[in-house]
Amino acid sequence: MAATRDIVATYRGPGRVVRRLLGQGAREDRALLYLMIGCLLVFVAQTPRLARQAYVTGEDLGMLMGGTLLAWLFIAPLILYAVAALSQLAGRAFGRGPGGYGARIALFWALLAAAPVMLLWGLTAGFVGPGIEMNLVGLVWLGIFGWFWAAGYCAAMAEQAG
Secondary structure, three states, rough: HHHHHHHHOOOOOOHHHHHHHHHHHOOOHHHHHHHHHHHHHHHHHHHHHHHHHHHHHHHHHHHHHHHHHHHHHHHHHHHHHHHHHHHHHHHHHHHOOOHHHHHHHHHHHHHOHHHHHHHHHHHHHHHHOOOHHHOOOOHHHHHHHHHHHHHHHHHEEEEOOO
16 A cells, blocks of 8 residues: 555554554564654655744754754664564563564554645744744644554554564
């Protein structure tokens, strides 16, 4: 199934999608691809906000975008790998937890699948600016990301047990 169809299906049942992804076998290249595309989409979502910031403050847009690109495509993946490892260790500390690949897929897929809402946040930040609207869309994104991650993590635990 195409990734775009999987993203749409995740909004209906994130656990089912993660179980299907894990059922395809452990492929680190696939996990890394989900992570990098998710981080790229988060970077793209930042561009309207950065353009607004550059216009309002007079800062150089190229510098703002370069720093954000560095953060999201080089630093964030390392941090997200560490977060996935910590979530795996936390699950193991409580007696049950997915394997490392399951923990990574749950987190990385949650980031990728929640990216459309992050793109909406970026548009809100760019066109509306700071305010209740931007905060509300950010809160919706955080809730959706958390839901996808938790459901995917539980599915990965079930896949590990079964």
